[in-house]
Amino acid sequence: MFVSFGKFGKIGYVSETKVADFMKYLGQGKIMATRCSKCGKLYFPPRADCPDDLSTDMTWQPLSGKCKLLTYTTAHFAPTGFQDDLPYTIALAECEEGVKVYALLSKDINGKEIHIGMDLQLAPLRLSNGRITYELKKA
Amino acid sequence: MNVAIVGVGQTPFSRNCGISIRELCFDAFREALEDLNLTPKEIDASIVCSAPEYDKQRSPAGLISEYLGLNPQPTFYAESICSSSSTGVKVGYSFIKSGLHDIVAVIGFQKMSEISSAEVQERMGRGADIQWESPFGTMMPAGYAMYARAHMQKYGTTEEQLAKVKVKSGKYSLVNPLAMFRRAVTVDECLKARVIASPLKMFDCCANADGASCVIMASEEKAKKITDTPVWVAGIGAASDTLSTTSRTNLTGLDCAIEAGNQAYKMAHIEPKDVDVAEVHDCFTIAEIMAYENLGFCKPGEGGKLIEESQTYIGGKIPVNVDGGLLSKGHPIGATGGSQIRTIVLQLQGRAGKTQVDGAEVGLVHNIGGIGLYGNVTIFKR
Numbered sequence: 001m002f003v004s005f006g007k008f009g010k011i012g013y014v015s016e017t018k019v020a021d022f023m024k025y026l027g028q029g030k031i032m033a034t035r036c037s038k039c040g041k042l043y044f045p046p047r048a049d050c051p052d053d054l055s056t057d058m059t060w061q062p063l064s065g066k067c068k069l070l071t072y073t074t075a076h077f078a079p080t081g082f083q084d085d086l087p088y089t090i091a092l093a094e095c096e097e098g099v100k101v102y103a104l105l106s107k108d109i110n111g112k113e114i115h116i117g118m119d120l121q122l123a124p125l126r127l128s129n130g131r132i133t134y135e136l137k138k139a
Numbered sequence: 140m141n142v143a144i145v146g147v148g149q150t151p152f153s154r155n156c157g158i159s160i161r162e163l164c165f166d167a168f169r170e171a172l173e174d175l176n177l178t179p180k181e182i183d184a185s186i187v188c189s190a191p192e193y194d195k196q197r198s199p200a201g202l203i204s205e206y207l208g209l210n211p212q213p214t215f216y217a218e219s220i221c222s223s224s225s226t227g228v229k230v231g232y233s234f235i236k237s238g239l240h241d242i243v244a245v246i247g248f249q250k251m252s253e254i255s256s257a258e259v260q261e262r263m264g265r266g267a268d269i270q271w272e273s274p275f276g277t278m279m280p281a282g283y284a285m286y287a288r289a290h291m292q293k294y295g296t297t298e299e300q301l302a303k304v305k306v307k308s309g310k311y312s313l314v315n316p317l318a319m320f321r322r323a324v325t326v327d328e329c330l331k332a333r334v335i336a337s338p339l340k341m342f343d344c345c346a347n348a349d350g351a352s353c354v355i356m357a358s359e360e361k362a363k364k365i366t367d368t369p370v371w372v373a374g375i376g377a378a379s380d381t382l383s384t385t386s387r388t389n390l391t392g393l394d395c396a397i398e399a400g401n402q403a404y405k406m407a408h409i410e411p412k413d414v415d416v417a418e419v420h421d422c423f424t425i426a427e428i429m430a431y432e433n434l435g436f437c438k439p440g441e442g443g444k445l446i447e448e449s450q451t452y453i454g455g456k457i458p459v460n461v462d463g464g465l466l467s468k469g470h471p472i473g474a475t476g477g478s479q480i481r482t483i484v485l486q487l488q489g490r491a492g493k494t495q496v497d498g499a500e501v502g503l504v505h506n507i508g509g510i511g512l513y514g515n516v517t518i519f520k521r
Contacts, residue, residue: 009274013265045271045385071292071390073284074337075276079264080257082276090281092384100385102272116292133274 009133011081018048021060026124026132031065033099034058044099065122067093067101067136072114091136093120106137113138142235143362143369144519146171146355147481152319152469155252156349160196161206163351164246167477168207171353177242177365179208182355184240186215186230188223188247189473192262195253203246220266221422222508223247224352224476225515229375231356241358242365247478248351249471259347266509268383280344280423282384282510284336287425289390291338294440296428298338302329303446304424305342305466307459310452312467314493317478319348319469343424348469352477354484368488373409373501374518376402380511387511391440393426395514396433396507403503403516404435411435414518415499416486417457418479420507421464427451430505431459434516453496461486461494476506476515487521 005023006015025032034043036050037057044063049056072091082088089105101122105114119139126132148170150156150163158166164187172179185207187200196202204214217227224247231243251259263278290296309324324342332341355365362369376399381387387394404410411434419430428442436457437445445451451459462468462482465475483502485491491499499521506515 005270010276011264011274013269013273017270045383071285071289073281073288073339074334075278075281075284076334076336077278077280078276079273079278080261082264085276088276090275090277090285092285092390102275102277102384104275116289 007131009131010085010127019046022046023132025060026134029124031063031122031124031134032060033063033097035061042097042099044095044101063095063097063122066096066139067120067122069093069116069118069120070100071116072105074111089114093122093136095122101136103134103136106135109138140236141359142232142372143357143359144354144372144480144484145177145357145362145365145369146175147484148353149317149474149478149481150351151317152348152350152471154319154348156250160199160248160250160253161202163250163349164203164248164353165206167351167353168244168246171355175355175365177355182209182212182242182244184213184215184234185209185244185246186217186227188217188227188245189249190220190223191218193249193251193254193472207244207246209244219513220508221420221470221472222476222506222513222515223473224354225504225506225517226377228354228356228476228480228517229377229515232372232375235356235358241361243356245354245356245477246351247474247476249473250349251347251471252349272384279510280336280339283423283425284339285384286390286429287338290425290429293391294443296443298330299326300428300443300447301338301343301424302326304421304427305329307446307452308421308464308466311461311494312463315463315468318463318467319346320467339423339425345422345465345470348471350469350471350474350478352474352481354477354480370484370487371520372517373520374403374405374407376400376406376516378402378514380514382509382512392429392433393507393511393514395511396430396505396516399514399516400434400505403518407518407520409501409518413501414457414503415501416461416483416496417459417503417505418462418482419459419505421460421466422470422507424466426507427460427464434503434505453494458496461496476504479504479506480517483519487519
């Protein structure tokens with residue numbers, strides 16, 4: 001089943017993209033990166049086009065989801081549409097494949113446990129309004 | 140051929156200024172032309188700078204150039220969010236250097252009260268990569284907070300040191316009549332203020348404002364006829380970084396600022412130690428600490444110590460933001476760079492009043508757009 005990219009995240013601003021298949025895989029529980037067939041560079045978030053050699057020949061590759069926390073912040077103010085979720089923790093993590101991921105930390109993680117360098121697991125998350133995203137959970 | 144700044148102007152920065160954008164720009168323009176041997180008709184190009192998402196007026200350059208009496212000369216629009224007017228100055232420099240134009244007015248403005256709080260709130264969410272990062276509810280303070288957290292982890296920078304940047308800002312705001320917040324604050328007040336995005340609290344963050352700035356630039360030949368006190372553009376650097384956080388490698392400094400600074404120092408043939416007074420983009424306290432390091436005023440990781448030792452006050456190693464900075468002045472996005480340049484020009488002309496740095500000959504402006512997205516460093520000499 002085709003899922004529009006517009007369903008990505010709590011609020012989406014982009015609905016049309018060459019990497020819309022990302023949503024199909026996410027629905028199957030897989031978080032996919034793209035790899036340039038020409039130079040071999042891995043991209044996450046996935047890109048359809050490689051700027052290094054102008055190639056559009058990309059293949060999908062699943063990420064293991066194993067990550068380490070690089071930095072984070074707990075937001076107490078939010079843009080329109082996110083206020084009901086406050087406070088929430090935005091994180092940047094590094095995946096074992098070397099790419100980085102920007103996502104929220106799971107609400108299951110106790111604030112006191114959060115520390116830079118902690119092991120995390122990137123996982124798909126279905127939201128109550130039929131949308132889908134990914135989050136960083138405790139490993 | 141050298142390029143000079145011959146005139147500078149700025150309106151008070153405030154909330155709900157009560158006048159229209161054309162009038163704001165006029166007030167800054169009028170100050171910039173004061174005491175100059177120059178009429179608007181002799182200005183042969185204008186560059187208008189703002190962040191369009193806060194404007195109701197479509198294509199503001201048309202409106203502003205008309206109101207300032209700058210038709211039929213060509214007018215241009217420059218945008219790099221918070222560093223738009225520094226970008227305008229770089230474009231103006233290129234116009235003059237190329238011989239296309241001799242005298243250029245760079246007008247920066249923003250009336251952030253023009254749109255409702257709800258509209259501001261909505262726009263804030265779209266400052267990041269809208270496909271992959273905005274869907275997580277991020278905004279400006281969160282972006283800088285992530286740098287602050289990483290800086291604290293790597294270098295041991297403390298929340299007290301961040302607070303001390305605001306304490307300095309508050310001190311100098313008391314003698315800047317154009318600043319929006321004119322009040323001294325203590326470290327304790329800063330630490331107890333409500334959290335915006337941890338570890339940044341209210342006093343770690345600058346505030347939206349209404350305001351305008353104007354910088355008049357001229358070729359060497361014209362400058363000498365216009366004023367007895369031209370200030371020379373000695374070096375200009377500009378760089379960009381990735382919009383997406385996931386593509387950044389340096390999480391404890393802004394690479395675009397390092398690159399822009401290196402370009403400007405090289406062009407001006409000076410080193411960081413030669414700078415007598417600096418204006419840096421302190422949209423957040425951590426941004427000022429990273430600026431110290433990125434501009435070479437101290438080593439990476441020693442920014443916290445530099446403020447701790449009061450080395451960025453007047454009388455210290457390198458006075459920084461002695462007009463109160465964005466933290467006290469407020470941050471009317473498109474006007475900010477021009478306001479920073481005005482402060483440095485007044486310093487180099489010996490007209491800075493109570494915050495005059497004695498004998499200042501070399502000044503530097505560091506103006507950043509976005510979360511380390513656009514870096515602009517400009518060096519001026521007397």
